[in-house]
Amino acid sequence: MKTKQDTLFVGSLAKGLQLLRAFDESHTEMSLSELARITGLGKSATQRLANTLHVEGMLDKDPVTRRFRPSHAWLQMAYAYYWSDPLVGQAMPKLISLAQDLGETVNLAELSGDHIVYVSRLPCKRTQFAATIIGRHLPALCTSAGRVILGSFPPEERRNAVETWPVLRFTPATTLDREQIHDSIERAAQQGFAICDGQMILNEIGVSTPIIGHDGRAFAAVHCSISAHTWTRAAIEREIIPKLQDTANAISPAFQSHRGIPVDARPEPSQG
Amino acid sequence: MKTKQDTLFVGSLAKGLQLLRAFDESHTEMSLSELARITGLGKSATQRLANTLHVEGMLDKDPVTRRFRPSHAWLQMAYAYYWSDPLVGQAMPKLISLAQDLGETVNLAELSGDHIVYVSRLPCKRTQFAATIIGRHLPALCTSAGRVILGSFPPEERRNAVETWPVLRFTPATTLDREQIHDSIERAAQQGFAICDGQMILNEIGVSTPIIGHDGRAFAAVHCSISAHTWTRAAIEREIIPKLQDTANAISPAFQSHRGIPVDARPEPSQG
DNA sequence: ATGTCGCGTATCATTATACGATACACCCAT
DNA sequence: ATGGGTGTATCGTATAATGATACGCGACAT
Secondary structure, three states: OOOOOHOOHHHHHHHHHHHHOOOEEEEEEEEHHHHHHHOOOOOOHHHHHHHHHHHHHOOEOOOOOOHHHOOOOOHHHHHHHHHHHHHHHHHEEEEEEHHHOOOOOEEEEEOOOOEEEEEEEEEEOOOOHHHHHOEEEHHHHHHHHHHHHHHOOHHHHHHHHHHHOOOOOOOOOOOOHHHHHHHHHHHHHHOEEEEOOOOOOOOOEEEEEEEEEOOOEEEEEEEEEEEEOOOOOHHHHHHHHHHHHHHHHHHHHOOOOOOOOOHHHHHOOOOO | OOOOOOHOOHHHHHHHHHHHHHHHHOEEOOOHHHHHHHOOHHHHHHHHHHHHHHHOOEEEEOOOOOOOEEOOOOHHHHHHHHHHHHHHHHHHHHHHHHHHHHEEEEEEEEOOOOOOEEEEEEEEOOOOHHHOOOOOOEEEEHHHHHHHHOOOOOHHHHHHHHHHHOOOOOOOOOOOOHHHHHHHHHHHHHOOOOEEOOOOOOOOEEEEEEOOOOOOOOOEEEEEEEEEEOOOHHHHHHHHHHHHHHHHHHHHHHOOOOOOOOOOHHHOOOOO
C-alpha cells in the first residue's frame, strides 16, 4: 500500500539516497552489512544499491576491505552547488578581502529551514576540524549567524522560531534556555549584529552580521570566528563589527530571500 | 535486454544520479523539460525522478518558476566527504599555516583517475570564481599538481599517462603538446616540484609539491597559485618551493596511496 | 583440526513498481 | 484567438526491482 501522494515517487532512488546520507562524521566508511544495518534496508537491497552507486562513481570501494566510502564525486556536487547559488559568487571576493583584512576566520552562513549551513569558509587560524570544512549544518538558534538572521524576521515568526526550532548542546556553555536565546535575538535585531560566546567551541566567539534581501528579511550572514583569549567585547565591537557590516551590506542589495522560507511554508512536494 | 552484469544494478537510482550530474557550471538551475532534454530521460521519468529528489531534499524547487536547483544537501555531501578522507584532516592545519605564512592562495589537490580534484582551497587573493571553490575537476596533465604527482610514478605508467590521459585547452597558453608535457613531468620528477605557467588562467602560475605515500607514489599535492606579475621564477624557487615542500613532507608520512589507482586497474564493478 | 559465525557474493521466481503514452491546465508569445 | 511551450496528473502494462535463499570465504574459538 502506498501512503498517498506517491505515484510520482521513485522508491529505489530514495533508498539510494538513504545510503548516501548514511555517511557522516561518525560513519566515514562502511561495509555492506553496516550500511544495511544503519539504513535498515535489508542485505539484498543494500547490495544492489551500493553496487549501483559504486558503478556510477558515487562510492569508492576499497578493493581489499570491500568497504565503501564517499568518492570525489561528492565534492563535485559542492562544486555544482556553488555555481548555482548566486550569493556565493557575489560574496566570495568580498569575503576574501575581509578575511585578509581582519586576519581572522571568516565564514558565509545561509539559513536552511531551521538550521544554518556554512557555505564558504576562509580559515585563518587553526581550529577544530569541523570548523574548517564547508557544509556543516547547525541549529540556527545556537549560532550567531542564525540569531542575527532571525533578528530580521517579523516578531511573529521570530517568536515561533524561538519556541519551536531545535537547539543542541555542544559545549557546557551552550545556551539551551529559550528565554536567553530570545533576548539574544532581540539584541541582535536592535544592534544589527550578534555575538555568541562559547556556543560551539569553548573560548570561541562567533560574530555575525546579516545579509538582507529586498524584502528586508535576512537569509544569510557574514560570520567571523575569533578567540576569547585575544579579543574583548569592546575590541570586537570597535574593530570587527564595522567591517563585517560593511561586507554584509556590500553583498546584500542584489538579493532576494529564496531559501529562508519558514519550514512550515515550504512548497508542497505534491498533493493528490 | 540487459548488457550482462546487471542483476545487481538499480536503473532508477542511476537515472536519479544522472539528474544530479546534469547540474554544472553552465546548468545552474533547470526546468523539468530542460532536465529531460539534457538527460535524455523522457518527460514522465524526469518528472518522477525530479519530484523524488525534491521530496528527499536533494533539489530545491522555486515555487514560482518551478525550476530545480541543487539544495544545501549538496554541501552536506562535501561535509561528509571531508570526514571520510583521512588526508584532509591531516593536511588542513598545515595548509592553513602555510597560506598565512605565504600570504598566497594554497590548495590541496588529489589525484582522481586521470584528473585532479581540488579538495581544499584557501584563497588569499581574489581570482576567478572557479579557482576559489572546491571540487573542481581538471585534467591532471594540465596542472602542476597532476604533473608533479605523475612524476612520482614508475616510468612505464608515466609514459602511458602522458600518451593517453586527456588534455584540454583553457587559455591560449595551455600546453596541448604531449612532448612538452612529458618534459615538464620529467623535470618535476627530478626537482620534486612543478611550476606551470598560464595553463588555467593567463598570468597565473601554479606551483605544486607532491604528497607521497608509503609506496613512493604520490597521490596528492600541495598547490599554490600566484600571479605572474609579482613573482619571478627565481623568487618562486627561493621563497615558495621550500615551504611547499616542507608542508607536503609534513603531511606525507602517514599515508598510503588509495585513490591514485590507474584508471584501467580500477576495481571491476562486478563481473558475471 | 573442526565447527561456527559473519561477511560479501550470486541466483531466481514473483509481483510490486517504475514505465510511456496520454490528457489537461496554464502562460506567454505570436 | 491560436499555437507552442510549459508543469501536472492519471492509468494499464510489462519491465525491472524485490527478498529469500544458497554458496564461498576468512576469522575466530573451540
